Amino acid sequence: MAKVVVVTSGKGGVGKTTSTAALGAALAQLGQTVVVVDFDVGLRNLDLVMGAERRVVYDLINVIQGDAKLPQALIRDKRIETLSLLPASQTRDKDALTSEGVTRVIGDLREKFDWVICDSPAGIEKGATLAMHHADVAVVVTNPEISSVRDSDRIIGLLDSKTAKAEKGEKIEKHLLLTRFDADRAVRGEMLKTEDVLEILAIPLLGIIPESQEVLRASNLGMPVTLSDPASAPARAYMDAAKRLKGEVVAMIIPGQKRRFIAKLFGRRAA
Amino acid sequence: MTAAAQSRSPSIRMRGRSYMAIVLTPEPPIEGWLGELGEQIRRSPSIFAGRPVVLDLSALPRDEPDLQPLIGGLQEHGMRIIGIEGAEASWPGMEAWERAPMVSAGRPSRLIELPGEPAPGPPAEPEPASLLLDGSIRSGQSVSFERGDVTIIGAVASGAEVVAGGSIHVYGTLRGRAIAGAAGNSRARIFCRRLEAELIAIDGLYKTADDLEPGLRGRAVQAWLGGEALIVAALD
Numbered sequence: 001m002a003k004v005v006v007v008t009s010g011k012g013g014v015g016k017t018t019s020t021a022a023l024g025a026a027l028a029q030l031g032q033t034v035v036v037v038d039f040d041v042g043l044r045n046l047d048l049v050m051g052a053e054r055r056v057v058y059d060l061i062n063v064i065q066g067d068a069k070l071p072q073a074l075i076r077d078k079r080i081e082t083l084s085l086l087p088a089s090q091t092r093d094k095d096a097l098t099s100e101g102v103t104r105v106i107g108d109l110r111e112k113f114d115w116v117i118c119d120s121p122a123g124i125e126k127g128a129t130l131a132m133h134h135a136d137v138a139v140v141v142t143n144p145e146i147s148s149v150r151d152s153d154r155i156i157g158l159l160d161s162k163t164a165k166a167e168k169g170e171k172i173e174k175h176l177l178l179t180r181f182d183a184d185r186a187v188r189g190e191m192l193k194t195e196d197v198l199e200i201l202a203i204p205l206l207g208i209i210p211e212s213q214e215v216l217r218a219s220n221l222g223m224p225v226t227l228s229d230p231a232s233a234p235a236r237a238y239m240d241a242a243k244r245l246k247g248e249v250v251a252m253i254i255p256g257q258k259r260r261f262i263a264k265l266f267g268r269r270a271a
Numbered sequence: 272m273t274a275a276a277q278s279r280s281p282s283i284r285m286r287g288r289s290y291m292a293i294v295l296t297p298e299p300p301i302e303g304w305l306g307e308l309g310e311q312i313r314r315s316p317s318i319f320a321g322r323p324v325v326l327d328l329s330a331l332p333r334d335e336p337d338l339q340p341l342i343g344g345l346q347e348h349g350m351r352i353i354g355i356e357g358a359e360a361s362w363p364g365m366e367a368w369e370r371a372p373m374v375s376a377g378r379p380s381r382l383i384e385l386p387g388e389p390a391p392g393p394p395a396e397p398e399p400a401s402l403l404l405d406g407s408i409r410s411g412q413s414v415s416f417e418r419g420d421v422t423i424i425g426a427v428a429s430g431a432e433v434v435a436g437g438s439i440h441v442y443g444t445l446r447g448r449a450i451a452g453a454a455g456n457s458r459a460r461i462f463c464r465r466l467e468a469e470l471i472a473i474d475g476l477y478k479t480a481d482d483l484e485p486g487l488r489g490r491a492v493q494a495w496l497g498g499e500a501l502i503v504a505a506l507d
Contacts, residue, residue, distance in 0.1 A: 124411075150410050153428045157409030200428065200446075202407060 002110040005117045005245070006135035007177075008159075010151030012122030014143045015179035018215055019238070020119040021049045021224035023139070026242035028083035029226065032114040035074065037105075038088035039131035040121035041097060047087040050077065051222025061089040064101030070108050079227055084113070094127040106134045124154060129162050136165070137173045137245070139206060143180045144192040149200055152176075156201065175206035177241060182211045183255050194254070207241030209234050210255035292323040292353065297341055298330045305344040312348055324350050329357030399437075407443065408433065417454050429469060435459070448472075452496075461494040462506070476501045 007020045017040075024036040038046035041061060047053045052075045058068035063086075070086075077083040086109070089096065109116045120131035132138065138159050142152040156174060165172045178194060185191040198205060210233050218228040226235045226242075233255060240250045297304050312318065326345075331338075345352065400419040407425035408414060413432050414421060420437035431447035433439050436454040438461065445463035452459030452474035461471050466487055470479050473496050483503060491506040 150429050153410035154430065157412050157428075157431075160409070200426075202426070 002113055003115055003137055004106060004110065004135045005115060005137045005139060006120055006132045007117060007139045007141060008120035008128060008132055008155055009122065009141040009148070010124060010128075010155035011143070011148045014141050014148050015177075015209070015215075016122070016141050017045045017049050017119050018219065018225065019139065019141050019177055019179060019209070020046060020117050022226045022235070022238040023242050023245065024083060024115070024117050025077075025080060025224035026226045026239045027115050027117075027245070028077070028080045029239075030242060030246065031082070032246075033082045033112075034115040034117060035084045035086060035109055035113045036117045036119060037086045037109070038119050039097075039127055040119065041088045041127060042090065042093040043121065044088040044090050046119050047075075047085065048222060049219050049224065050075075050085050052077070052085050052087070053222070056087045059087045059089040060105065061092050061096045063105055064096070064098060070105065070112075079223075094121070094125065097126060097130050099130065099133070102130050103134065124158060128155075129158065132159060132163050134164055135159075135172060137175070139175050139177050139245075140201070140203065141177045141179055142197060142201065144178060144186065144194065144197055146192065149192065149197055152201055156203065174203040175245070176201055176203045177206045177209065179209045180211045181208050181255055205252065206244055207237050208252065208255060209237045209241075290323060292325045293319065294325045294327050294356070296327040296330050299332065301340050301344070305340065308344070308348070319348070319350055322351075323353040325354045325356060326352055327356045331358070401437070402435075408447065410447070420459075427463075429467075438462070445471075450477075451494075457496050459495075462492075464491050465489055466492045466503075471501070471503070473501055478503070 005023075007016050007023070009016050017038075020036050024034045028034045036046060036050070037060065038044050039060070040046070044059075047056055055075050058073035060073070062068040063070050063073050073086055075085045075087065077085065086105075106116060106118075118131045118135065121127040140152050140155060140159075142148050159172050159174060160166050163172050176198070178197060181194075182191060186193055194205075194208065212232065212234050214229045214232040215225050215234055218225040221228055225232065226238050229235055230239070237253065237255070240253070243250050295308070328338075398418075400416075402414075402416040402419070402421045403424070404414065404422070405424045408423060408427045408431040410428040410430035412428075413434070414423075415434045417434075417436040419435070420440065421433055421435040422440040422442070423433065424442045426443035427433055427441055427445050427447045427449065429446040432450065433441075433448070434450045434453050436456060436459075437451065438459045439449045439451045441449070441461075441463040443463070444465040444467055445461075446467045446469070448470040449461045449463070449468060450470075450472045451461050455474060457474040459473050461473065466483070466489065468480060468483070470477055471483075471494050472478075473494065476496060476499070478501050487503055487505060492503055493506055494501060494503040496502070
Protein backbone atom coordinates (compact mmCIF):
# COMPACT_ATOMS: atom_id res chain seq x y z
CA MET A 1 0.00 0.00 0.00
CA ALA A 2 1.55 3.30 -1.06
CA LYS A 3 2.33 5.94 1.47
CA VAL A 4 1.74 9.60 0.71
CA VAL A 5 4.12 11.88 2.57
CA VAL A 6 3.86 15.66 2.68
CA VAL A 7 6.98 17.68 3.45
CA THR A 8 5.70 20.94 4.83
CA SER A 9 6.72 23.70 7.21
CA GLY A 10 4.69 26.89 7.02
CA LYS A 11 7.82 29.00 6.96
CA GLY A 12 9.70 29.40 3.72
CA GLY A 13 13.33 28.59 3.15
CA VAL A 14 13.75 26.03 5.92
CA GLY A 15 14.65 23.08 3.72
CA LYS A 16 11.47 21.48 2.40
CA THR A 17 12.63 21.01 -1.19
CA THR A 18 16.10 19.93 -0.11
CA SER A 19 14.59 17.42 2.30
CA THR A 20 12.07 16.13 -0.23
CA ALA A 21 14.85 15.40 -2.70
CA ALA A 22 17.18 13.93 -0.07
CA LEU A 23 14.55 11.71 1.55
CA GLY A 24 13.19 10.64 -1.82
CA ALA A 25 16.63 9.67 -3.08
CA ALA A 26 17.46 7.90 0.19
CA LEU A 27 14.27 5.84 0.09
CA ALA A 28 14.92 4.96 -3.55
CA GLN A 29 18.45 3.89 -2.68
CA LEU A 30 16.91 1.62 -0.01
CA GLY A 31 15.02 -0.14 -2.80
CA GLN A 32 11.64 1.61 -2.71
CA THR A 33 9.87 3.07 -5.75
CA VAL A 34 9.48 6.77 -5.07
CA VAL A 35 7.94 9.76 -6.84
CA VAL A 36 8.60 13.28 -5.62
CA VAL A 37 5.88 15.80 -6.54
CA ASP A 38 6.43 19.55 -6.63
CA PHE A 39 3.37 21.46 -5.40
CA ASP A 40 4.97 24.89 -5.53
CA VAL A 41 3.20 26.04 -8.67
CA GLY A 42 4.84 29.10 -10.18
CA LEU A 43 7.97 28.92 -8.02
CA ARG A 44 9.16 25.43 -8.76
CA ASN A 45 12.49 24.35 -7.35
CA LEU A 46 12.32 20.59 -7.01
CA ASP A 47 13.28 20.12 -10.66
CA LEU A 48 16.44 22.18 -10.09
CA VAL A 49 17.46 20.30 -6.97
CA MET A 50 16.85 16.98 -8.75
CA GLY A 51 18.86 18.10 -11.77
CA ALA A 52 15.93 17.58 -14.13
CA GLU A 53 15.20 21.15 -15.16
CA ARG A 54 16.31 20.57 -18.75
CA ARG A 55 14.02 17.62 -19.27
CA VAL A 56 10.68 19.11 -18.18
CA VAL A 57 8.06 18.78 -20.89
CA TYR A 58 4.77 18.39 -19.03
CA ASP A 59 3.98 19.22 -15.42
CA LEU A 60 1.44 18.68 -12.64
CA ILE A 61 -0.91 21.37 -13.96
CA ASN A 62 -0.89 19.83 -17.44
CA VAL A 63 -1.91 16.50 -15.93
CA ILE A 64 -4.62 18.08 -13.76
CA GLN A 65 -6.07 19.91 -16.71
CA GLY A 66 -5.90 16.87 -18.96
CA ASP A 67 -3.38 18.27 -21.43
CA ALA A 68 -1.05 15.40 -20.74
CA LYS A 69 -1.16 11.94 -19.28
CA LEU A 70 0.66 11.17 -16.07
CA PRO A 71 3.37 8.96 -17.64
CA GLN A 72 4.21 11.76 -20.08
CA ALA A 73 4.83 14.18 -17.23
CA LEU A 74 6.83 11.88 -14.95
CA ILE A 75 10.59 12.30 -15.29
CA ARG A 76 12.66 9.31 -14.34
CA ASP A 77 15.89 10.09 -12.46
CA LYS A 78 19.01 9.21 -14.46
CA ARG A 79 20.93 8.01 -11.45
CA ILE A 80 18.40 5.86 -9.58
CA GLU A 81 15.82 4.14 -11.70
CA THR A 82 13.25 3.75 -8.91
CA LEU A 83 13.06 7.52 -8.41
CA SER A 84 10.80 9.78 -10.46
CA LEU A 85 9.81 13.44 -10.42
CA LEU A 86 6.50 15.15 -11.21
CA PRO A 87 7.42 18.81 -11.65
CA ALA A 88 5.22 21.84 -11.07
CA SER A 89 4.39 24.47 -13.63
CA GLN A 90 6.47 27.60 -13.66
CA THR A 91 4.19 29.73 -15.80
CA ARG A 92 0.99 29.24 -13.80
CA ASP A 93 0.21 29.81 -10.14
CA LYS A 94 -1.52 28.02 -7.30
CA ASP A 95 -5.00 28.91 -8.51
CA ALA A 96 -4.54 26.39 -11.29
CA LEU A 97 -4.57 23.58 -8.74
CA THR A 98 -7.96 22.00 -8.21
CA SER A 99 -9.03 19.69 -5.43
CA GLU A 100 -10.49 17.08 -7.81
CA GLY A 101 -7.42 17.21 -10.03
CA VAL A 102 -5.05 16.68 -7.12
CA THR A 103 -7.19 13.82 -5.79
CA ARG A 104 -7.07 12.13 -9.16
CA VAL A 105 -3.31 12.56 -9.63
CA ILE A 106 -2.45 11.36 -6.13
CA GLY A 107 -4.74 8.39 -6.63
CA ASP A 108 -2.96 7.46 -9.86
CA LEU A 109 0.47 7.92 -8.27
CA ARG A 110 -0.48 5.68 -5.33
CA GLU A 111 -0.96 2.81 -7.74
CA LYS A 112 2.42 3.21 -9.40
CA PHE A 113 4.81 3.91 -6.50
CA ASP A 114 5.59 2.81 -2.93
CA TRP A 115 6.14 6.37 -1.77
CA VAL A 116 4.57 9.61 -3.02
CA ILE A 117 6.45 12.53 -1.48
CA CYS A 118 4.75 15.91 -1.90
CA ASP A 119 6.94 19.01 -1.65
CA SER A 120 4.60 21.62 -0.20
CA PRO A 121 4.99 25.33 -0.90
CA ALA A 122 5.46 27.69 2.04
CA GLY A 123 2.39 29.33 3.52
CA ILE A 124 -1.02 28.11 4.63
CA GLU A 125 -3.12 28.80 1.56
CA LYS A 126 -4.38 26.64 -1.26
CA GLY A 127 -1.05 25.27 -2.43
CA ALA A 128 -0.05 24.11 1.03
CA THR A 129 -3.48 22.77 1.99
CA LEU A 130 -3.83 20.83 -1.26
CA ALA A 131 -0.35 19.38 -0.86
CA MET A 132 -1.20 18.08 2.62
CA HIS A 133 -4.74 17.02 1.93
CA HIS A 134 -4.12 13.42 0.90
CA ALA A 135 -1.13 12.71 3.09
CA ASP A 136 -0.80 9.70 5.36
CA VAL A 137 2.41 11.00 6.90
CA ALA A 138 3.64 14.55 7.41
CA VAL A 139 7.25 15.61 7.78
CA VAL A 140 7.30 19.04 9.40
CA VAL A 141 10.57 20.74 8.54
CA THR A 142 11.67 23.23 11.17
CA ASN A 143 14.75 25.33 11.82
CA PRO A 144 15.62 25.69 15.48
CA GLU A 145 14.57 29.33 15.66
CA ILE A 146 11.39 30.92 16.95
CA SER A 147 9.76 32.11 13.73
CA SER A 148 10.13 28.72 12.15
CA VAL A 149 8.85 26.97 15.28
CA ARG A 150 5.73 29.10 15.50
CA ASP A 151 4.96 28.65 11.82
CA SER A 152 5.47 24.90 12.16
CA ASP A 153 3.05 24.90 15.07
CA ARG A 154 0.48 26.58 12.84
CA ILE A 155 1.02 24.01 10.13
CA ILE A 156 0.62 21.20 12.64
CA GLY A 157 -2.73 22.71 13.61
CA LEU A 158 -3.74 22.68 9.95
CA LEU A 159 -2.57 19.09 9.54
CA ASP A 160 -4.95 18.18 12.32
CA SER A 161 -7.88 19.94 10.73
CA LYS A 162 -7.56 20.30 6.97
CA THR A 163 -6.42 16.91 5.79
CA ALA A 164 -8.63 14.13 4.48
CA LYS A 165 -7.59 12.01 7.45
CA ALA A 166 -8.53 14.72 9.92
CA GLU A 167 -11.90 15.09 8.27
CA LYS A 168 -12.48 11.39 8.82
CA GLY A 169 -11.54 11.73 12.46
CA GLU A 170 -8.16 10.00 12.12
CA LYS A 171 -4.85 11.50 13.12
CA ILE A 172 -2.21 12.00 10.46
CA GLU A 173 1.23 10.68 11.44
CA LYS A 174 3.46 13.69 12.06
CA HIS A 175 7.25 13.80 12.30
CA LEU A 176 9.60 16.65 13.06
CA LEU A 177 12.65 17.13 10.89
CA LEU A 178 15.01 19.64 12.42
CA THR A 179 17.15 21.18 9.67
CA ARG A 180 20.04 23.64 9.52
CA PHE A 181 20.99 22.62 13.01
CA ASP A 182 24.13 24.37 14.18
CA ALA A 183 25.42 22.86 17.42
CA ASP A 184 27.77 25.76 18.17
CA ARG A 185 25.01 28.32 17.95
CA ALA A 186 22.71 26.17 20.05
CA VAL A 187 25.30 26.01 22.79
CA ARG A 188 25.81 29.75 22.65
CA GLY A 189 22.07 30.23 22.96
CA GLU A 190 21.68 31.80 19.52
CA MET A 191 19.47 29.01 18.35
CA LEU A 192 16.77 27.09 20.13
CA LYS A 193 17.77 23.81 21.72
CA THR A 194 16.31 20.62 20.37
CA GLU A 195 14.50 19.94 23.65
CA ASP A 196 12.82 23.35 23.50
CA VAL A 197 11.62 22.78 19.96
CA LEU A 198 10.29 19.35 20.88
CA GLU A 199 8.54 20.73 23.93
CA ILE A 200 6.71 23.35 21.91
CA LEU A 201 5.84 21.21 18.92
CA ALA A 202 5.30 17.92 20.75
CA ILE A 203 5.65 15.59 17.77
CA PRO A 204 8.19 12.76 17.42
CA LEU A 205 11.61 13.64 16.05
CA LEU A 206 12.47 12.15 12.68
CA GLY A 207 15.98 13.49 12.39
CA ILE A 208 18.37 16.37 12.95
CA ILE A 209 20.11 17.62 9.81
CA PRO A 210 23.19 19.75 10.49
CA GLU A 211 23.82 23.00 8.72
CA SER A 212 26.49 22.33 6.17
CA GLN A 213 28.06 23.43 2.93
CA GLU A 214 27.35 20.13 1.22
CA VAL A 215 23.68 20.96 0.88
CA LEU A 216 24.35 24.10 -1.14
CA ARG A 217 26.93 22.31 -3.25
CA ALA A 218 24.55 19.48 -3.98
CA SER A 219 21.78 21.87 -4.92
CA ASN A 220 24.06 23.65 -7.35
CA LEU A 221 25.08 20.35 -8.86
CA GLY A 222 21.45 19.40 -9.26
CA MET A 223 21.72 16.34 -7.06
CA PRO A 224 19.98 15.42 -3.84
CA VAL A 225 22.56 15.61 -1.08
CA THR A 226 22.22 11.90 -0.32
CA LEU A 227 23.48 11.17 -3.83
CA SER A 228 26.12 13.80 -4.23
CA ASP A 229 28.00 13.11 -1.01
CA PRO A 230 26.61 10.10 0.84
CA ALA A 231 29.34 10.15 3.50
CA SER A 232 28.67 13.72 4.55
CA ALA A 233 26.91 14.48 7.82
CA PRO A 234 23.68 15.77 6.30
CA ALA A 235 23.50 12.85 3.88
CA ARG A 236 23.91 10.33 6.68
CA ALA A 237 21.33 12.16 8.77
CA TYR A 238 18.85 12.10 5.86
CA MET A 239 19.49 8.41 5.29
CA ASP A 240 18.78 7.71 8.97
CA ALA A 241 15.60 9.76 8.70
CA ALA A 242 14.51 7.81 5.64
CA LYS A 243 15.03 4.55 7.52
CA ARG A 244 12.93 5.85 10.39
CA LEU A 245 10.17 6.77 7.92
CA LYS A 246 10.18 3.17 6.80
CA GLY A 247 9.68 2.14 10.40
CA GLU A 248 13.19 1.07 11.38
CA VAL A 249 14.58 2.12 14.74
CA VAL A 250 17.79 4.05 14.27
CA ALA A 251 19.74 5.72 17.04
CA MET A 252 19.53 9.51 16.82
CA ILE A 253 22.87 11.20 16.28
CA ILE A 254 22.92 14.77 17.51
CA PRO A 255 25.27 16.75 15.31
CA GLY A 256 28.13 17.76 17.59
CA GLN A 257 30.09 20.90 17.80
CA LYS A 258 32.87 21.46 15.37
CA ARG A 259 36.22 20.87 16.95
CA ARG A 260 38.08 23.85 15.74
CA PHE A 261 41.81 23.58 16.13
CA ILE A 262 42.06 19.83 15.85
CA ALA A 263 39.69 19.78 12.88
CA LYS A 264 41.90 22.24 11.09
CA LEU A 265 45.00 20.20 11.85
CA PHE A 266 43.62 16.87 10.82
CA GLY A 267 40.88 17.97 8.42
CA ARG A 268 38.20 16.02 10.31
CA ARG A 269 34.69 17.09 10.93
CA ALA A 270 32.71 16.09 13.99
CA ALA A 271 29.72 13.71 13.82
CA MET B 272 -41.96 68.58 -1.74
CA THR B 273 -41.89 71.84 0.02
CA ALA B 274 -44.55 74.36 -0.71
CA ALA B 275 -44.63 77.77 0.88
CA ALA B 276 -48.01 79.28 1.75
CA GLN B 277 -48.67 82.31 -0.42
CA SER B 278 -49.66 84.86 2.24
CA ARG B 279 -48.20 87.53 4.43
CA SER B 280 -48.44 85.24 7.47
CA PRO B 281 -45.32 83.24 8.20
CA SER B 282 -44.96 80.52 5.60
CA ILE B 283 -46.06 77.08 6.58
CA ARG B 284 -43.90 74.23 5.53
CA MET B 285 -45.60 71.38 3.85
CA ARG B 286 -43.75 68.24 3.00
CA GLY B 287 -44.58 64.94 1.46
CA ARG B 288 -43.61 61.84 3.35
CA SER B 289 -44.14 58.12 2.74
CA TYR B 290 -45.54 55.84 5.34
CA MET B 291 -45.85 52.11 4.95
CA ALA B 292 -49.36 50.92 5.58
CA ILE B 293 -50.41 47.32 6.03
CA VAL B 294 -53.07 46.38 3.55
CA LEU B 295 -55.55 43.80 4.74
CA THR B 296 -57.64 42.04 2.13
CA PRO B 297 -60.61 40.41 3.78
CA GLU B 298 -61.88 37.39 1.91
CA PRO B 299 -65.20 35.66 2.30
CA PRO B 300 -66.27 33.99 4.52
CA ILE B 301 -65.74 36.98 6.76
CA GLU B 302 -66.00 35.09 10.07
CA GLY B 303 -63.24 32.73 8.99
CA TRP B 304 -61.02 35.57 7.94
CA LEU B 305 -61.67 37.45 11.16
CA GLY B 306 -60.84 34.31 13.10
CA GLU B 307 -57.48 33.98 11.37
CA LEU B 308 -56.79 37.65 11.92
CA GLY B 309 -57.50 37.20 15.61
CA GLU B 310 -55.10 34.24 15.68
CA GLN B 311 -52.36 36.30 14.05
CA ILE B 312 -52.83 39.10 16.55
CA ARG B 313 -52.75 36.68 19.44
CA ARG B 314 -49.44 35.30 18.24
CA SER B 315 -47.85 38.65 17.65
CA PRO B 316 -49.74 41.28 19.60
CA SER B 317 -47.62 44.16 18.44
CA ILE B 318 -47.85 43.60 14.74
CA PHE B 319 -50.43 46.25 14.09
CA ALA B 320 -49.34 48.56 16.87
CA GLY B 321 -48.79 52.03 15.57
CA ARG B 322 -49.15 50.95 11.95
CA PRO B 323 -51.67 52.47 9.65
CA VAL B 324 -53.96 49.86 8.14
CA VAL B 325 -55.71 50.09 4.81
CA LEU B 326 -58.53 47.76 3.92
CA ASP B 327 -58.68 46.39 0.44
CA LEU B 328 -62.24 45.27 -0.13
CA SER B 329 -61.75 44.14 -3.72
CA ALA B 330 -62.03 40.46 -2.74
CA LEU B 331 -65.50 40.89 -1.33
CA PRO B 332 -68.52 40.22 -3.58
CA ARG B 333 -69.90 43.39 -5.08
CA ASP B 334 -73.55 42.94 -4.40
CA GLU B 335 -73.42 41.63 -0.84
CA PRO B 336 -70.19 42.70 0.71
CA ASP B 337 -71.32 41.79 4.22
CA LEU B 338 -69.43 44.59 5.83
CA GLN B 339 -71.18 44.69 9.24
CA PRO B 340 -69.36 41.84 10.94
CA LEU B 341 -66.15 43.04 9.33
CA ILE B 342 -66.49 46.49 10.82
CA GLY B 343 -67.39 45.05 14.21
CA GLY B 344 -64.57 42.55 14.19
CA LEU B 345 -61.94 45.08 13.23
CA GLN B 346 -63.10 47.53 15.86
CA GLU B 347 -62.71 44.81 18.46
CA HIS B 348 -59.05 44.49 17.59
CA GLY B 349 -58.59 48.21 17.91
CA MET B 350 -57.13 48.68 14.50
CA ARG B 351 -56.68 52.09 12.99
CA ILE B 352 -58.20 51.93 9.54
CA ILE B 353 -56.96 54.95 7.68
CA GLY B 354 -58.29 54.14 4.26
CA ILE B 355 -60.36 51.81 2.15
CA GLU B 356 -59.55 50.53 -1.30
CA GLY B 357 -61.41 48.62 -3.89
CA ALA B 358 -64.93 49.52 -2.81
CA GLU B 359 -67.65 51.97 -3.71
CA ALA B 360 -69.01 54.47 -1.24
CA SER B 361 -72.45 53.38 -2.28
CA TRP B 362 -72.05 49.90 -0.84
CA PRO B 363 -74.33 49.01 2.01
CA GLY B 364 -72.61 49.39 5.33
CA MET B 365 -69.98 51.81 4.11
CA GLU B 366 -71.60 54.63 6.08
CA ALA B 367 -70.24 53.11 9.28
CA TRP B 368 -66.82 53.93 7.98
CA GLU B 369 -67.64 57.47 7.21
CA ARG B 370 -64.40 58.56 8.75
CA ALA B 371 -62.24 56.38 6.61
CA PRO B 372 -61.54 58.14 3.35
CA MET B 373 -61.48 56.26 0.11
CA VAL B 374 -58.03 55.87 -1.21
CA SER B 375 -57.15 54.93 -4.72
CA ALA B 376 -55.00 51.90 -5.16
CA GLY B 377 -51.63 52.52 -3.62
CA ARG B 378 -48.37 51.23 -4.87
CA PRO B 379 -47.50 47.83 -3.56
CA SER B 380 -44.54 48.04 -1.35
CA ARG B 381 -42.35 45.36 0.05
CA LEU B 382 -43.87 42.30 1.63
CA ILE B 383 -44.24 42.63 5.35
CA GLU B 384 -42.99 39.58 7.21
CA LEU B 385 -45.49 38.26 9.68
CA PRO B 386 -43.68 36.64 12.55
CA GLY B 387 -44.90 33.09 12.94
CA GLU B 388 -43.65 32.26 16.39
CA PRO B 389 -45.15 33.31 19.69
CA ALA B 390 -43.40 36.17 21.42
CA PRO B 391 -40.38 34.79 23.29
CA GLY B 392 -40.71 34.44 27.04
CA PRO B 393 -38.08 35.84 29.37
CA PRO B 394 -34.64 34.38 28.51
CA ALA B 395 -33.89 31.23 30.47
CA GLU B 396 -31.05 31.29 32.96
CA PRO B 397 -27.99 29.89 31.16
CA GLU B 398 -27.03 26.56 32.69
CA PRO B 399 -23.45 26.41 33.93
CA ALA B 400 -21.40 24.54 31.36
CA SER B 401 -17.78 23.60 30.93
CA LEU B 402 -15.62 22.71 27.95
CA LEU B 403 -12.81 20.20 28.34
CA LEU B 404 -10.19 19.94 25.59
CA ASP B 405 -7.72 17.10 25.78
CA GLY B 406 -4.76 18.17 23.68
CA SER B 407 -2.75 21.25 22.92
CA ILE B 408 -4.08 24.31 21.17
CA ARG B 409 -1.88 25.01 18.16
CA SER B 410 -0.80 28.41 16.86
CA GLY B 411 -3.58 30.12 14.93
CA GLN B 412 -6.35 28.11 16.58
CA SER B 413 -8.99 29.91 18.57
CA VAL B 414 -11.19 28.33 21.25
CA SER B 415 -14.36 30.25 22.07
CA PHE B 416 -16.86 29.15 24.74
CA GLU B 417 -19.18 31.86 26.02
CA ARG B 418 -21.22 29.59 28.25
CA GLY B 419 -18.69 28.72 30.90
CA ASP B 420 -15.25 27.48 31.88
CA VAL B 421 -12.67 26.06 29.53
CA THR B 422 -10.16 23.45 30.67
CA ILE B 423 -7.23 22.55 28.44
CA ILE B 424 -5.10 19.49 29.10
CA GLY B 425 -2.06 20.55 27.14
CA ALA B 426 -0.35 23.73 26.12
CA VAL B 427 -1.74 26.82 24.45
CA ALA B 428 0.74 27.76 21.73
CA SER B 429 2.04 31.20 20.93
CA GLY B 430 -0.40 32.74 18.47
CA ALA B 431 -3.39 30.76 19.78
CA GLU B 432 -6.20 32.11 21.91
CA VAL B 433 -8.77 30.83 24.38
CA VAL B 434 -11.89 32.93 25.00
CA ALA B 435 -14.22 31.79 27.78
CA GLY B 436 -17.30 33.21 29.44
CA GLY B 437 -16.04 31.64 32.67
CA SER B 438 -12.60 30.68 33.93
CA ILE B 439 -9.72 29.20 31.98
CA HIS B 440 -7.63 26.32 33.30
CA VAL B 441 -4.52 25.32 31.36
CA TYR B 442 -2.81 22.14 32.53
CA GLY B 443 0.29 22.99 30.57
CA THR B 444 2.19 26.02 29.36
CA LEU B 445 0.14 29.06 28.43
CA ARG B 446 2.04 30.77 25.62
CA GLY B 447 -0.82 32.43 23.76
CA ARG B 448 -3.78 34.53 24.84
CA ALA B 449 -6.28 33.72 27.59
CA ILE B 450 -9.40 35.85 27.75
CA ALA B 451 -11.69 34.90 30.64
CA GLY B 452 -15.00 36.31 31.81
CA ALA B 453 -15.64 37.35 28.24
CA ALA B 454 -19.39 37.72 28.68
CA GLY B 455 -19.02 40.12 31.59
CA ASN B 456 -18.12 37.77 34.43
CA SER B 457 -15.71 39.57 36.74
CA ARG B 458 -15.34 36.55 39.02
CA ALA B 459 -13.64 34.44 36.33
CA ARG B 460 -10.06 33.35 36.89
CA ILE B 461 -7.17 32.10 34.80
CA PHE B 462 -4.98 29.23 35.95
CA CYS B 463 -1.97 27.76 34.20
CA ARG B 464 0.93 25.42 34.96
CA ARG B 465 3.48 27.68 33.31
CA LEU B 466 3.01 31.30 32.48
CA GLU B 467 4.53 32.44 29.19
CA ALA B 468 1.37 34.18 28.03
CA GLU B 469 1.24 36.88 25.39
CA LEU B 470 -1.90 38.39 26.91
CA ILE B 471 -4.31 37.59 29.73
CA ALA B 472 -7.63 39.31 30.25
CA ILE B 473 -10.53 38.99 32.68
CA ASP B 474 -13.78 40.78 31.95
CA GLY B 475 -12.08 43.27 29.67
CA LEU B 476 -9.11 44.13 31.88
CA TYR B 477 -5.93 42.86 30.29
CA LYS B 478 -2.19 42.60 30.73
CA THR B 479 0.26 41.88 27.95
CA ALA B 480 3.45 39.91 28.37
CA ASP B 481 5.36 43.12 29.00
CA ASP B 482 3.05 44.08 31.87
CA LEU B 483 3.43 40.77 33.64
CA GLU B 484 5.93 40.59 36.47
CA PRO B 485 9.13 38.99 35.18
CA GLY B 486 9.39 36.86 38.33
CA LEU B 487 6.15 35.11 37.45
CA ARG B 488 7.25 33.90 34.02
CA GLY B 489 7.67 30.17 33.85
CA ARG B 490 5.75 29.57 37.08
CA ALA B 491 2.32 28.18 37.88
CA VAL B 492 0.01 31.15 38.39
CA GLN B 493 -3.56 32.18 38.87
CA ALA B 494 -5.01 35.50 37.80
CA TRP B 495 -8.14 37.20 39.11
CA LEU B 496 -9.76 40.59 39.39
CA GLY B 497 -9.24 42.37 42.70
CA GLY B 498 -11.21 45.57 42.70
CA GLU B 499 -10.42 47.18 39.39
CA ALA B 500 -7.04 45.55 38.94
CA LEU B 501 -5.91 42.32 37.36
CA ILE B 502 -3.90 40.44 39.98
CA VAL B 503 -1.51 37.65 39.02
CA ALA B 504 0.07 35.52 41.73
CA ALA B 505 2.12 32.33 41.86
CA LEU B 506 0.31 29.15 42.83
CA ASP B 507 3.25 27.47 44.54
